[in-house]
Amino acid sequence: MSKDLHPITMPKWGLSMKEGSISKWNKSIGENIKKGEMLLEIETEKVVNEMESPEDGTILKFCAKEGDTVPVGSLIALYGESGTSEEVINEFIEKFNSNFESELSKEVEEEENNEKVKIGDLDINYIKNLNSKDKNILFIHGFGGDLNNWMFNQDDLSKEFNTYALDLPGHGLSSKTIKDASLSFLSEIIIKFCEENSLSDINLVGHSFGAGIAIKCASENNDFVKSLNLISPIGLGDEIDASYLDNFIISDSRRDLKNELEKLYFDPEIINRDLVNEILKFKRIDGVSESLQLIKNEIINNEKQKINLRNEVDKLLIPTTIIWGKQDAIIPQSHTEKINEKINIKIIDDCGHMAHTEHPNEVNAIIRNTISS
């Protein structure tokens, strides 16, 4: 294969994604592309998202046009050096497709890789992606989320790291009924989860409430947590949109919940009906509302945050980055003020409370940096 000819393939965003539709190409044939530029828009059953150029080059051929739906991993375009002959391109495509077809037939046997581990009387559901790398990442989602929140992050970071993402108690496919929602109880769960998986060191990536749990883990187990990436963490100030948490718990219809979820994003267009339906399915299970209420009561008192983690954060000795969407409407980005200067702060523009899903490439690059520093 020519070294100046590279495939662009349909990405896999999350476990359940089997195919994607190309909604828009932002480039045309012969046009130059730059690494990180928005190349195209892809629609899956759950989300619409943009895909960035992996490298610099020139678009040589489209193998899938707007409106086409193709399986994950299929060739959708080729880029490389301009002037590459048609013959070389066609040869490349033929070779790629014959390899891909044999891969595709193998994958049929692939089972859903959700696993469960028992911690105390709770079932904890998780997904791991192990490539016998020497560093481990564990993702901890926030209030009302689940491990699928990391769909744009886990697969990408699995190229260099062993990655784990879990469903907190009361969430996703873990046990729904919880009695204790305190940070110390939940950080205990995280520690025991790592013990069960024989992880002697871990890099934690936490979002919002999950970031609070990560801070607690690191402050009480300094030697074992190697780095922290905290996305819009709780505990650094007292402002929070308390009504979001209340309304998230009580919203029982698609319309009401959609209005709430829109507060999470800078660009509310990201939310489609399937995404709202998935969350409704979770919320309608017996016990979920009570568990969410318990967690909310841990986080909020009188419309203000009641957990203060500034002391813990000030004392951290491990590489730590705080990532915040500039337009975060749930917890304001101003909470990054007066943070200990040893801590990296990254503010992402055009971004709400869900930086990891709204700007995944940027967040993944930041996570890589934190872990390698």
Place this chain on the structure above:
Amino acid sequence: MSLKTYREAINEALLQEMKKDENVVVIGEDVAGGAGTNGEQDAWGGVLGVTKGLLKHFGRERVIDTPITETAIMGMASGAALTGLRPVAELMFVDFMGVCFDQILNQTAKFRYMFGGKAVTPLTIRTMYGGGLRAASQHSQCLYPMFTHVPGIKVVVPSNPYDAKGLLTQSIRDNDPVIFMEHKNLYDLSGDVPDESYSIPFGEANFTREGKDITFIGMGQTVDICNKVADTLKKEGKTSTVLDLRTLSPLDEDSILEASEETGKVVIVDESYPRCNIATDISALICQNSFDSLKAGIKMVTPPHTPVPFSPPLEDLYLPSEEKVLSAAKEIL
């Protein structure tokens, strides 16, 4: 989460609600079955086995076989509901509603209203409906428009196993009379169903496809037909919105208007008789509220105005099918 059939999903909802609340009882013809025989504990459980296995958990006190009299079943269940139980009564085939309709129409449906809100009637009536089983004119009708017509009763038409469990759980927990309609052809349909209990609120239709070119509205079994036609059209480059009504009373008017305005071209697929059915009702709703958004006349795919034929070729010709829905769609695309 695991793969369960529509039948298993209904059975699981009954089992879980009966475990949770001792006031939940099941009443009907042969819902336990096998009385006095050796195989009693393993009896069939209803004519199509939906209530099988409940007897061994709850005994004959709570899984109650009745004589063949629909009037008595509905009268007994309504009275029990009014005085503190939460009965799930079975009307084996909806076609038999004629025998007991006074109990439902004039008694159960009116209690809350006529007693000034002081009486609640937490009654669920499970019943089988629909064609395709070669069961002839008296065992193949839909009839849900007749219940939908009457204020005071809620009408539920689940189209898949996930909805069947969540909506039946809601029906049992609901404090009003609910007619829960199970299409015979769907019992073996399987899908992902959580093992935990959950309930789906009434009055929220479900979007099963989203598109720009045409909107299909279905209920019960016809949702599957709409989905298949949408998938066929997608291969031809046309995208469709499909709306599953889930409950006919209450009716999710907002979602119906939202779905029809999304594309301006609407095909409604309803298996019930064509006069005064759900398709005509929704069609009127759309015309009255968002006429300006329509780009073509509304299409209704329904059977002709005749009894359901017994002859298999005639029954196939009679029922809404993918071919009929596709050709209706192509007329306005």
